[in-house]
Amino acid sequence: MSTALTPDLKSFVREEVAxxxxxxxxxxxxxxxxRLAELREAIEAGKSDALRAALAxxxxxxxxxxxxxxxxxxxxxxxxxx
Numbered sequence: 255m256s257t258a259l260t261p262d263l264k265s266f267v268r269e270e271v272a273x274x275x276x277x278x279x280x281x282x283x284x285x286x287x288x289r290l291a292e293l294r295e296a297i298e299a300g301k302s303d304a305l306r307a308a309l310a311x312x313x314x315x316x317x318x319x320x321x322x323x324x325x326x327x328x329x330x331x332x333x334x335x336x
Contacts (some may be wrong), residue, residue, distance in 0.1 A: 255285065267279050267282045267283070270282045
């Protein structure tokens, strides 16, 4: 794999190596990509948690039998019975 970086990013990568935090430029890139992947996973997990939290009250109502007749629920029940 070949990667082209802007001059500013090249400079940043070189500074990270020069600081001694990384052994070489490839290590800087690997760490950056790994951190990006972790960030994306955390964001997706957060979205899932937020969706579950938003749906919880409605799901509790359905489980307790509190929903209006007709509409989506009745249509779903009819479709399931067919």
